[in-house]
Amino acid sequence: xxxxxxxxxxxxxxxxxxxxxxxxxxxxxxxxxxxxxxxxxxxxxxxxxxxxxxxxxxxxxxxxxxxxxxxxxxxxxxxxxxxxxxxxxxxxxxxxxxxxxxxxxxxxxxxxxxxxxxxxxxxxxxxxxxxxxxxxxxxxxxxxxxxxxxxxxxxxxxxxxxxxxxxxxxxxxxxxxxxxxxxxxxxxxxxxxxxxx
Amino acid sequence: xxxxxxxxxxxxxxxxxxxxxxxxxxxxxxxxxxxxxxxxxxxxxxxxxxxxxxxxxxxxxxxxxxxxxxxxxxxxxxxxxxxxxxxxxxxxxxxxxxxxxxxxxxxxxxxxxxxxxxxxxxxxxxxxxxxxxxxxxxxxxxxxxxxxxxxxxxxxxxxxxxxxxxxxxxxxxxxxxxxxxxxxxxxxxxxxxxxxxxxxxxxxxxxxxxxxxxxxxx
Numbered sequence: 095x096x097x098x099x100x101x102x103x104x105x106x107x108x109x110x111x112x113x114x115x116x117x118x119x120x121x122x123x124x125x126x127x128x129x130x131x132x133x134x135x136x137x138x139x140x141x142x143x144x145x146x147x148x149x150x151x152x153x154x155x156x157x158x159x160x161x162x163x164x165x166x167x168x169x170x171x172x173x174x175x176x177x178x179x180x181x182x183x184x185x186x187x188x189x190x191x192x193x194x195x196x197x198x199x200x201x202x203x204x205x206x207x208x209x210x211x212x213x214x215x216x217x218x219x220x221x222x223x224x225x226x227x228x229x230x231x232x233x234x235x236x237x238x239x240x241x242x243x244x245x246x247x248x249x250x251x252x253x254x255x256x257x258x259x260x261x262x263x264x265x266x267x268x269x270x271x272x273x274x275x276x277x278x279x280x281x282x283x284x285x286x287x288x289x290x291x
Numbered sequence: 292x293x294x295x296x297x298x299x300x301x302x303x304x305x306x307x308x309x310x311x312x313x314x315x316x317x318x319x320x321x322x323x324x325x326x327x328x329x330x331x332x333x334x335x336x337x338x339x340x341x342x343x344x345x346x347x348x349x350x351x352x353x354x355x356x357x358x359x360x361x362x363x364x365x366x367x368x369x370x371x372x373x374x375x376x377x378x379x380x381x382x383x384x385x386x387x388x389x390x391x392x393x394x395x396x397x398x399x400x401x402x403x404x405x406x407x408x409x410x411x412x413x414x415x416x417x418x419x420x421x422x423x424x425x426x427x428x429x430x431x432x433x434x435x436x437x438x439x440x441x442x443x444x445x446x447x448x449x450x451x452x453x454x455x456x457x458x459x460x461x462x463x464x465x466x467x468x469x470x471x472x473x474x475x476x477x478x479x480x481x482x483x484x485x486x487x488x489x490x491x492x493x494x495x496x497x498x499x500x501x502x503x504x505x506x507x508x509x
Contacts, residue, residue: 185382194375201371204498205364208505209356221498228494236378236487238480246313246323254327261338268345275348 111158118154121147184241193235200224315477322481326488329456333492336452337499340445347439351431354504363501366409367493370457373402374490377464381483384476392479396468399486403461410454414447422446434508446500453496456489 125147132140204224207217234240239247313320344350354360380395421428424444432438460482467474467482 185378187379187382190375190378190382194371197371198368201364201367201497204502205360208360208502211505211507214503214507218503221502225495225498229491232374232487232491232494236374236490237484238381243314246315246320249313250323250327254330257331258334258338261334264338264342265345268342271346272348 107161111161114154114157118151118158121151121154125151185235185238189235193231196231197228200228319477319481319484322484326484329488330492333449333452333495336449337495340449340499343439343441343445347441349435349438350504351427351435351438351442352504352507353431353434353442354501355506360501360505362409362413363497366406366413367497369402369406369409370490370493373399373406374487376402377483377486381480384471384479389471393468393471396464396471400461400464400468403457403464403486407454407457407461410450410457414450417446424448442504449496449500453489453492456492460486460489 125144128140128144128147129135132143134140135144204221207220212220233251239250315323354363376395376398380392380399383389383395384392420430422431422443424447425440427438427440427442431442463482463485467479471479
């Protein structure tokens with residue numbers, strides 16, 4: 095009896111994962127097709143379409159990948175990790191010192207950017223990149239997330255990233271409101287406006 | 292110690308469920324969820340700041356490399372060093388050395404205190420120059436005409452909220468250090484999580500608020 099139910103559940107798993115893989119493939123095809131359909135690939139619209147399609151393909155691949163992982167398809171990779179049941183705080187003083195060194199080094203690079211007065215847009219891009227690396231180092235090693243269970247990482251990290259990315263929706267409006275502004279008799283300070291791209 | 296026993300008996304499959312599906316205690320999971328929500332608060336504030344700056348005609352960039360940027364770099368170093376001492380405290384506690392852990396926590400609190408003192412000194416200096424939440428000092432306006440007065444609002448709101456977090460963490464660590472014999476290792480680790488998060492937020496506040504406000508013309 096229970097064997098029959100297990101077989102049914104297994105069949106359902108296979109069907110569900112097949113649907114997921116199919117949808118992921120469709121979105122992957124759409125993303126790749128966009129490469130050729132879009133006349134000029136390097137436009138905001140085209141890049142957005144590609145990013146959304148790739149993102150959706152990735153989302154649909156999560157379940158099959160996890161299922162495959164559960165079935166032991168990627169078991170070879172996991173063999174290196176012992177089943178982490180010990181509560182010991184992993185990491186040595188040397189590891190933490192090298193993380194501290196990396197953080198200090200990245201901070202130094204950031205401060206040097208300010209010292210050489212790199213143009214604002216370029217500086218913003220580099221600073222954000224470096225800060226993300228620093229944040230990842232802190233979360234992974236100091237906050238110990240790298241050594242936690244995968245389920246905790248999946249609960250905490252993706253939703254935070256997605257929510258923060260959703261907040262970026264405000265920026266086009268910021269630029270629009272700059273152009274909408276009226277100045278009465280005063281001339282628009284156009285030179286200053288372009289400085290803040 | 293009873294939680295340790297639970298942890299070891301938990302199933303090892305990641306999606307297997309069981310008593311501790313995340314293999315962390317409920318307090319630690321709560322701290323993680325708090326950190327996520329607090330990270331969203333700070334990212335909303337920082338994105339609000341970026342929005343205001345992007346949609347302004349002009350934005351004041353008043354911080355001279357020396358002394359302003361060097362001063363805030365020193366604050367950053369204090370916070371980074373305190374983060375390192377905190378991780379050493381957690382490590383010592385994991386090996387059962389509570390006295391050593393207490394000493395490391397003392398070092399962490401010292402770093403946090405140095406940060407707070409330097410930060411309050413800086414605020415004092417800026418307020419003395421005439422920076423208010425909705426008004427810029429006259430000299431800054433001379434350098435950058437039509438600069439948005441919201442510089443003060445964003446600066447005080449973001450660094451103020453962060454300062455409040457550092458202060459809270461300072462008190463939190465003080466309590467942990469006093470009660471270190473009574474609390475479990477995981478509770479100490481949770482206080483470490485909070486402290487690292489405060490450090491993490493500063494890793495975004497420092498470049499976006501300070502370094503991007505360096506005096507580009509000077």
